Amino acid sequence: MTPPSHTFQLHTDLLAMVGVWRDHLTAYDLTGEAVEDDPYGGVPGPFPFDNLVYVDFDPSSGRYLQTNVSIEGRDLSVRTFEADVAEGTLRFGRLGPDAPHHVGVSGGPGLIWFVSERIDEPGLARYCEPDLIRLEGDSRWRTTVLWRDAVLVRPLLVTGTRVSRDTGTIHPLDPRGPGSAVHGDRSVTRQYQEQP
Numbered sequence: 001m002t003p004p005s006h007t008f009q010l011h012t013d014l015l016a017m018v019g020v021w022r023d024h025l026t027a028y029d030l031t032g033e034a035v036e037d038d039p040y041g042g043v044p045g046p047f048p049f050d051n052l053v054y055v056d057f058d059p060s061s062g063r064y065l066q067t068n069v070s071i072e073g074r075d076l077s078v079r080t081f082e083a084d085v086a087e088g089t090l091r092f093g094r095l096g097p098d099a100p101h102h103v104g105v106s107g108g109p110g111l112i113w114f115v116s117e118r119i120d121e122p123g124l125a126r127y128c129e130p131d132l133i134r135l136e137g138d139s140r141w142r143t144t145v146l147w148r149d150a151v152l153v154r155p156l157l158v159t160g161t162r163v164s165r166d167t168g169t170i171h172p173l174d175p176r177g178p179g180s181a182v183h184g185d186r187s188v189t190r191q192y193q194e195q196p
Contacts, residue, residue: 007088009106014057014064014090016110016135020171021053022071023142023160030152040146040153042129042191049073052174053160054167054182064090064104067183069174076175079187091117096189098123110135123192125150138162 027038027047037046050072056065062085070077083092083104090104090112100121105113114131116124128147133140142158164171170180 007085009109010085010088010090010104010112011059013106013110013112013135014085014104015059017055017112017133017140018057018165018167019055019162020164020167021051021055021140021160022163022173023051023053023068023140023158025049025051025156025158028155028157030154035154038154040148041156042127042189043074043077043079045074047073052163052171054171056167056183062086065183069176071173071175078176078184080184082186093186095187096191097193098126099189099192100124107132121192122194126194127191129156 025048027035027041029035035047038044049070052069052071054065054067054069057063064083064085065080067078067080081092081095083090085091092102092104094101098121100116100118100123102114103117105115107113112133112135114133116128116130124147126149129144131142131144133142138161140160140162142160143155144158145155146153163173167182170176170178170182174180
């Protein structure tokens with residue numbers, strides 16, 4: 001089934017993301033110097049580090065699944081995100097208490113933005129990290145900046161290489177091991193929640 005014209009580019013780019021990616025993540029301070037530890041991120045910890053990222057997208061249902069698994073430079077962490085395409089926009093469920101509605105929108109061919117749908121959500125004053133993903137064949141780049149408590153604290157650069165198009169089984173680099181489920185339960189973040 002061909003998607004309506006207003007969703008065609010988003011569908012095309014989401015299909016281009018399907019597969020298993022090895023992402024290398026590097027954080028920087030505001031002067032552009034690489035940092036070795038980041039206390040501010042959604043999952044605080046040392047930098048740089050590597051993730052395996054499993055991306056699945058079914059264009060007929062509009063269902064999107066992504067699971068990030070840390071494989072090098074950090075202890076094992078698994079985070080799963082779910083979304084659905086509706087009216088030309090990828091819509092995520094709220095990521096946790098006080099989290100805004102996040103969406104994925106096309107930025108043109110090979111570009112996808114993951115951002116908050118509105119900027120007047122109270123949780124965004126505590127945590128805000130919009131993502132721009134650029135795709136080119138089996139390479140991708142993700143760039144973001146992070147605000148904590150309404151203050152800009154750091155940029156992040158992710159460079160990724162697709163290591164497989166098969167998302168049906170665990171990749172050999174995955175520390176969870178053969179037989180594990182590729183995608184877990186939807187992750188919940190408390191970064192947007194007001195802390196006591």
